[in-house]
Amino acid sequence: xxxxxxxxxxxxxxxxxxxxxxxxxxxxxxxxxxxxxxxxxxxxxxxxxxxxxxxxxxxxxxxxxxxxxxxxxxxxxxxxxxxxxxxxxxxxxxxxxxxxxxxxxxxxxxxxxxxxxxxxxxxxxxxxxxxxxxxxxxxxxxxxxxxxxx
Amino acid sequence: xxxxxxxxxxxxxxxxxxxxxxxxxxxxxxxxxxxxxxxxxxxxxxxxxxxxxxxxxxxxxxxxxxxxxxxxxxxxxxxxxxxxxxxxxxxxxxxxxxxxxxxxxxxxxxxxxxxxxxxxxxxxxxxxxxxxxxxxxxxxxxxxxxxxxx
DNA sequence: GAAGATTGAGCTCTCAATCTTT
DNA sequence: AAAGATTGAGAGCTCAATCTTC
Numbered sequence: 001x002x003x004x005x006x007x008x009x010x011x012x013x014x015x016x017x018x019x020x021x022x023x024x025x026x027x028x029x030x031x032x033x034x035x036x037x038x039x040x041x042x043x044x045x046x047x048x049x050x051x052x053x054x055x056x057x058x059x060x061x062x063x064x065x066x067x068x069x070x071x072x073x074x075x076x077x078x079x080x081x082x083x084x085x086x087x088x089x090x091x092x093x094x095x096x097x098x099x100x101x102x103x104x105x106x107x108x109x110x111x112x113x114x115x116x117x118x119x120x121x122x123x124x125x126x127x128x129x130x131x132x133x134x135x136x137x138x139x140x141x142x143x144x145x146x147x148x149x150x
Numbered sequence: 151x152x153x154x155x156x157x158x159x160x161x162x163x164x165x166x167x168x169x170x171x172x173x174x175x176x177x178x179x180x181x182x183x184x185x186x187x188x189x190x191x192x193x194x195x196x197x198x199x200x201x202x203x204x205x206x207x208x209x210x211x212x213x214x215x216x217x218x219x220x221x222x223x224x225x226x227x228x229x230x231x232x233x234x235x236x237x238x239x240x241x242x243x244x245x246x247x248x249x250x251x252x253x254x255x256x257x258x259x260x261x262x263x264x265x266x267x268x269x270x271x272x273x274x275x276x277x278x279x280x281x282x283x284x285x286x287x288x289x290x291x292x293x294x295x296x297x298x299x300x
Numbered sequence: 301g302a303a304g305a306t307t308g309a310g311c312t313c314t315c316a317a318t319c320t321t322t
Numbered sequence: 323a324a325a326g327a328t329t330g331a332g333a334g335c336t337c338a339a340t341c342t343t344c
Contacts, residue, residue, distance in 0.1 A: 005277040006269030007262070010170060012284035017167030018211060019291040020160060025336080036312060054326060061168060066313055068328055073311080090321045090326045112157075118290045119156030126283055127155040133272065133280040134162035140268045141169040175314080186334060204304060213336055218306055220334075240304045240343045303344075312335080322325075 013137065020118075027114055031107060036060070037074055038111070041096070041104040044080065050095030052085070079103060163287065170268075177264055181257060186210070187224055188261070191246070191254040194230065200245035202235070229253060 024035045033041075043059055044051060053071065057064040071094060074080045079100030082092040096104070119127065174185045183191075193209055194201060203221065207214040221244060224230045229250030232242040246254070269277060 004262075004265070005274045005281070006265050006272070009269060009272070009277040009281045009284075010265060012281040012288070013163060013170060014167050015211070016284040016288040016291070017164050019288045020163060022336090023291045023294050034311065052326075061165070062312085063314055064327070065315080065329080070312075085326095088322075088326085092327075112154075114294065115154070115156050115160060118287070118294055119159060121286070121290060122156070122159070122283065124155045127159040130280055130283040130287075131155070131159045131162040133276055134159075134166040136271070137268070137280075138162070138166040138169040140271065141166070141173045144173050144264065144268055172314090184333065202304075212334085214305070215307080215337080216335055223333080238304085238344075242305075301344105303342100305341085305343105307338105307340075309338090310336085313333080315331090316329100318327105318329075320325100320327085322323100 009133075009137070013134065023118075024114075027111070028107075031103070032077070033074075033079075033103075036070060037079075038107065040070065040074060041079065041100060042108070044094065044096045045101065045104045045108075048095065050083065050093035052091045053094060054091070056094060074100075159283075159287070163284065173268075174261075174264075177261070178257075181253070182227070183224075183229075183253075186220060187229075188257065190220065190224060191229065191250060192258070194244065194246045195251065195254045195258075198245065200233065200243035202241045203244060204241070206244060224250075 021035060024038075028035055028038055039060055040056065043056065051059070053067045054064060056071075057067045060067075071080060071082065075082065078097055080094055081097050082094055085091040085093050122130075171185060174188075178185055178188055189210055190206065193206065201209070203217045204214055206221075207217045210217070221230060221232065225232065228247055230244055231247050232244055235241040235243050272280075
């Protein structure tokens with residue numbers, strides 16, 4: 001029996017993502033950080049004034065509670081700092097330290113090169129088609145509802 | 151500037167996988183298990199004589215050390231059991247208990263239905279093309295090597 | 301020595317509950 | 323009451339080290 005295409009697609013998505021994550025961890029590890037921490041660096045590098053932890057959590061699509069520990073470790077490493085928001089005393093403004101920006105500046109081109117290597121055997125058209133399918137799949141998954149009435 | 155297609159693809163893969171995992175956890179949770187535990191159930195359902203923990207780890211593409219705790223929790227829940235291998239005293243034969251098989255038999259069709267719902271807007275051709283790209287990407291990622299000489 | 305399984309440390313993540321500020 | 327951040331419990335994952343058996 002030929003495998004159900006839907007099942008096949010989902011299995012392939014998860015398998016590819018796992019492999020990508022696993023290898024990226026191996027890449028980042030010698031530099032002392034993790035993939036999640038690199039994502040934070042990357043996000044903050046584009047927002048010099050800083051982001052609130054809530055904004056960070058939304059952008060990373062993770063729970064806010066997760067951001068706390070992630071930033072604790074990064075602050076300890078000296079890459080980010082929490083500042084008080086001038087107008088709302090509930091929020092922290094999170095931004096890169098000079099060391100954090102330096103690390104990102106050094107790592108980013110290397111990471112781009114790894115991405116280029118991993119995807120070098122695909123045509124641009126194939127990658128765009130794949131990405132389009134995946135965004136649609138993500139939307140379909142996120143919109144899935146437990147079978148309970150509205 | 152148009153986003154680099156390779157970067158776009160990788161971002162889409164991880165985003166889709168995250169969404170898929172997150173939603174599947176919501177599906178499994180009311181039944182008392184996790185997505186990882188369902189995968190074990192699914193694997194064991196196809197191998198009545200049982201699998202070694204090493205085989206389980208290879209099939210799930212996770213570290214062997216991870217399998218230990220996963221099975222501890224599932225054994226505690228009464229879904230799997232460890233038996234001594236008759237010929238090699240180093241290995242455990244892991245198999246489903248009647249309760250584990252019953253759970254899988256009940257859950258599997260429901261899960262297939264969720265998959266069908268999530269993928270209902272895709273053509274079979276689109277899904278097969280996407281899956282093919284993803285398997286190739288997985289292979290490329292797994293084969294990636296740190297830039298060190300042989 | 302190599303292989304199967306386990307343990308301990310550390311990271312990421314979720315969920316539920318709490319605290320402070322709005 | 324609602325929103326931002328934190329804490330504690332629990333799951334999944336990796337890596338390095340250890341124990342037993344081959």
